[in-house]
Amino acid sequence: MIHSLLARARDGVLPDSAAAPTLAAATDLPALLAVAGELRDRGFGNVVTYSKKVFLPLTHLCRDVCHYCTFAKAPKRLGNPYMPLDEVLAATRESA
């Protein structure tokens, strides 16, 4: 079943909602990676992209509580709740 789904994916056919769980539970990682790599290469070639942005975490404090988040920290877990200005400037200069 999984190999027929992968063959269809290789042909550009997306799994329907009934077949998607089977594909998601695939344990044949080499086969899955082979198809994923082929689709990636077909779509993007060997182009590697990256973001030219610089990340300045001015604070790790957050008033929301998204339980998946690993970025926000409780105030008691932070030595300094705000990024010091000299670190902001150094990171900005370095990124320039």
Ligand code: SF4
């Ligand atoms: S994802 Fe993290 S940083 Fe973003 S709002 Fe949720 S808790 Fe805050």
